[in-house]
Amino acid sequence: MDFTVVLLRDLSEQSEWSLKQAVEHAYNITLKRWHGWISAAAYKVGLKLVPEREKFSGLLGDMKGDVEKFISALPPVLQQIHMFLRSLRLNGMKSS
Secondary structure, rough: HHHHHHHHHHHHHOOOHHHHHHHHHHHHHHHEEEEEEEHHHHHHHOOOOOHHHHHHHHHHHOHHHHHHHHHHHHHHHHHHHHHHHHHOOOOOOOOO
């Protein structure tokens, strides 16, 4: 969910970035540290399948207002989730 928030925020704020650049940035700051070599390899394959930004934006259509609401509403919820995971010492789990 952190990835989605960062990706949508980047797409909103970085109009010159391609979708691939936004995906890479969001991945690097939210998911990369949790991925082992298998997951990282799968990400690299998936990155090659990312469409052009215009195509993705076309799929969102007139949802810009909803996306902005989502971007502002979700971070406090994620903060609570992260605090809960830390309290259970589940915040450092890494996938392979």
